[in-house]
Amino acid sequence: MPVIELSHISKRFGKFVAVNDVSFTVEKGEFFGFIGPNGAGKSTTMNMMLNFIKSSGGKIKLLGKNVPEHDLDVKKQIGYVPSDVRFYPQLRVRDLFCYTLDFHHMKGDSAELKRYCDLFQIDPQKKFGDLSLGNKKKVALVCALIHHPELIIMDEPTNGLDPLIHARLFRVLKEKQEQGVTIFLSSHNLKEVEDYCSRIAFIRSGKLIGVEDLTQVNQNVKVITVKADQLPIAVMEKIGATCVKKTDHEARFAYEGNMAQLFSTLSNLSPQLDDVTVANRDLEEQFMAMYERQEGERL
Amino acid sequence: MTLFRLECKTHCKTLLIWMIVVGILTLGLVSLFPAMKDMGLDQMKAMPKDMMKAFNLSDLGMLTTIKGYFGYEYQYVMLATGIFAAMLGTNALSREESEGTISYLFSQPISRIAIVGEKMLANTVLYTLYWLVSMAIAYLVCLMFKETGASVSDLFDGFTQLTFAGWVMGLTFLSVGFLLSAFLSSNKSATSLSLGLVFLTFILGVVGKMNNDFKGLLYASPVDAALPSTIFKSGIEWNYIVIDLVVIVVAGLLTFWIYRRKDLNV
Numbered sequence: 001m002p003v004i005e006l007s008h009i010s011k012r013f014g015k016f017v018a019v020n021d022v023s024f025t026v027e028k029g030e031f032f033g034f035i036g037p038n039g040a041g042k043s044t045t046m047n048m049m050l051n052f053i054k055s056s057g058g059k060i061k062l063l064g065k066n067v068p069e070h071d072l073d074v075k076k077q078i079g080y081v082p083s084d085v086r087f088y089p090q091l092r093v094r095d096l097f098c099y100t101l102d103f104h105h106m107k108g109d110s111a112e113l114k115r116y117c118d119l120f121q122i123d124p125q126k127k128f129g130d131l132s133l134g135n136k137k138k139v140a141l142v143c144a145l146i147h148h149p150e151l152i153i154m155d156e157p158t159n160g161l162d163p164l165i166h167a168r169l170f171r172v173l174k175e176k177q178e179q180g181v182t183i184f185l186s187s188h189n190l191k192e193v194e195d196y197c198s199r200i201a202f203i204r205s206g207k208l209i210g211v212e213d214l215t216q217v218n219q220n221v222k223v224i225t226v227k228a229d230q231l232p233i234a235v236m237e238k239i240g241a242t243c244v245k246k247t248d249h250e251a252r253f254a255y256e257g258n259m260a261q262l263f264s265t266l267s268n269l270s271p272q273l274d275d276v277t278v279a280n281r282d283l284e285e286q287f288m289a290m291y292e293r294q295e296g297e298r299l
Numbered sequence: 300m301t302l303f304r305l306e307c308k309t310h311c312k313t314l315l316i317w318m319i320v321v322g323i324l325t326l327g328l329v330s331l332f333p334a335m336k337d338m339g340l341d342q343m344k345a346m347p348k349d350m351m352k353a354f355n356l357s358d359l360g361m362l363t364t365i366k367g368y369f370g371y372e373y374q375y376v377m378l379a380t381g382i383f384a385a386m387l388g389t390n391a392l393s394r395e396e397s398e399g400t401i402s403y404l405f406s407q408p409i410s411r412i413a414i415v416g417e418k419m420l421a422n423t424v425l426y427t428l429y430w431l432v433s434m435a436i437a438y439l440v441c442l443m444f445k446e447t448g449a450s451v452s453d454l455f456d457g458f459t460q461l462t463f464a465g466w467v468m469g470l471t472f473l474s475v476g477f478l479l480s481a482f483l484s485s486n487k488s489a490t491s492l493s494l495g496l497v498f499l500t501f502i503l504g505v506v507g508k509m510n511n512d513f514k515g516l517l518y519a520s521p522v523d524a525a526l527p528s529t530i531f532k533s534g535i536e537w538n539y540i541v542i543d544l545v546v547i548v549v550a551g552l553l554t555f556w557i558y559r560r561k562d563l564n565v
Contacts, residue, residue, distance in 0.1 A: 051405075052562070053563060073408075088309065103301050103409060
C-alpha cells in the first residue's frame with residue numbers, strides 16, 4: 001500500500017493554475033525526493049497534502065487514508081518540517097517539544113530528547129525567538145521526529161544548517177528509513193537528493209514532468225562533453241546522442257545506448273576533437289537538461 | 300486542550316498589563332469623586348440636552364453619588380474593555396497565519412474545529428478573568444471613595460448586574476472579532492478593525508440616543524447594553540442582552556464554518 005498517493009490533484013487560485021493534474025505514489029520506507037524550480041508548485045502540493053489548503057480537484061491519500069476527510073488520523077503519524085520555520089517565539093525550546101508531544105498525547109522519552117538535543121547541538125532552555133535560522137531549523141527537525149511518525153515530510157530542511165548537522169540529520173533520517181519510515185523530501189539541493197533519495201518527482205509550472213528511479217538515471221545515462229573547432233553534432237546525433245548544450249567550441253550530449261558504439265564513434269572522431277570526457281549523468285545534469293528542454297519547447 | 304494552554308500562556312502578559320492599566324485608571328478616576336461631587340455642576344447644565352444624552356449625562360444629579368459618578372466615568376473604560384475583547388478576537392486566528400505559526404500548529408493532530416474551539420474558550424476565559432478582576436477593583440475602589448450614607452448592598456447589586464452585562468458586551472465584541480479573524484490572513488489590520496468595530500457601534504448608539512427616529516440603532520451598540528449609568532439606574536435591559544447573545548452564537552457558528560473551508564496562508 002502506498003504511503004502517499006496523489007491522483008490527478010490540482011489547485012487553482014482564481015485563474016492561475018498552481019498545480020495541474022499531478023499524480024504519483026510513494027511506497028512505505030522510500031526516501032522520495034520532490035524537486036522543481038522556484039514557483040513550480042512543490043510547496044502548494046505539500047500544503048494540499050497537509051490540508052493547509054484545499055485541492056481544486058483530484059484525490060490525496062496519505063497512509064492509506066483520504067485527506068482531508070481523515071486529516072486528524074493522518075497527522076498523528078506525520079512529522080513536518082516547513083521551509084520557513086516560524087514557531088512561537090516566546091516559548092522556550094523545551095516547551096515547544098512538550099507542546100508537540102502533548103498534541104500527540106505522548107509523554108515523550110527524555111533520553112531520546114536529550115539524544116536529539118546533543119546530536120543537533122540544541123539548547124532547550126533558549127527561547128525560540130532568540131535562535132538563529134539554522135538552530136530554528138534544528139528545533140523544527142526534532143519536533144518532526146519526537147513523536148515517531150511513519151511519514152516525514154520536509155520542505156527544504158537543510159537551509160541554514162552547517163555541514164556537520166546536515167550530515168547528522170541525514171544519518172538520523174537514514175536510520176528512520178531503515179526502520180520503515182517514509183521520507184518525503186522537497187529540496188533545491190540536488191546533491192543531497194541524489195545522495196539519499198531512491199526516487200524523485202520533477203515538477204515544473206505546476207505540472208509533473210516525471211518520476212524517476214535515481215539508480216536507473218545514474219547508471220544508464222552518460223554525459224559526453226566534446227571540445228572542437230568543428231563540433232560533430234550530426235555524427236553524435238546519428239548514434240542517438242542528444243545535444244543538451246552547445247557553445248562555439250564545446251557541446252554536451254546525453255547518451256543512453258550502446259557503449260561500444262559510443263567509444264568507437266569517439267575514437268573515429270578523435271583527430272578532430274581537442275578534448276572529450278564521458279561521465280555518468282548526475283541529477284543536476286538531468287535536472288538542467290530537462291528544464292532546458294522544457295524551456296526550449298516553451299519558447 | 301494543548302492549544303488552550305498555549306493560547307493562555309501566549310496572552311498572559313497582555314492580560315496582566317491590561318488589568319494593571321485598567322485598575323490604575325479606575326483608581327485614578329474614582330479617587331477624583333470626593334472633589335468632583337462638591338463642585339458645582341451648573342456650567343454643565345448649559346450644554347444642549349441632546350449632547351447631554353449622547354454623553355449619558357441626562358441626570359446631572361446622579362453625579363453627586365458614587366454610582367452616578369462611576370457610571371458616567373466608567374463608560375470610557377467600557378469602551379476600552381470592548382476594544383480589548385475585540386482585539387483578542389481579531390488577533391486570535393489571524394495572528395497564527397500572520398506570524399507563520401500556523402505551519403507548526405496545523406501540522407499537529409488538531410482539527411480546524413478544535414483550533415477555533417480551543418482558541419474561543421481560551422480567549423473567553425482570558426476576557427472573563429480580565430473583567431472579573433477589573434470589576435472587583437472597581438467595586439473596592441468605589442467602596443473606598445463612596446459618599447457617606449451610600450448603601451453598600453445597593454452598590455453591590457449594581458456591580459453584580461454591571462459585571463454580567465459587561466461580560467456579555469465583551470463576549471459580543473470577542474465573537475465578532477473572531478468572525479473577522481476567520482476572514483483575515485494577517486493581523487496587521489486587527490487593531491484598527493477592533494477600534495473601528497467598537498467606535499462604530501458606539502457611535503450608532505449615540506445617534507440612536509440623539510434621534511428618536513433612529514432609536515433602533517441602540518440595539519446595534521453592545522456598549523449601550525452595558526452602560527454603567529443605565530445599569531445602575533434601571534438595571535439590565537434584557538432585550539439588549541438577548542440581541543448580544545444572538546450575535547455571539549451567530550458569529551461563533553460562522554467562524555467555525557468559514558475557518559473549516561479556508562485556505563490557510565502558510
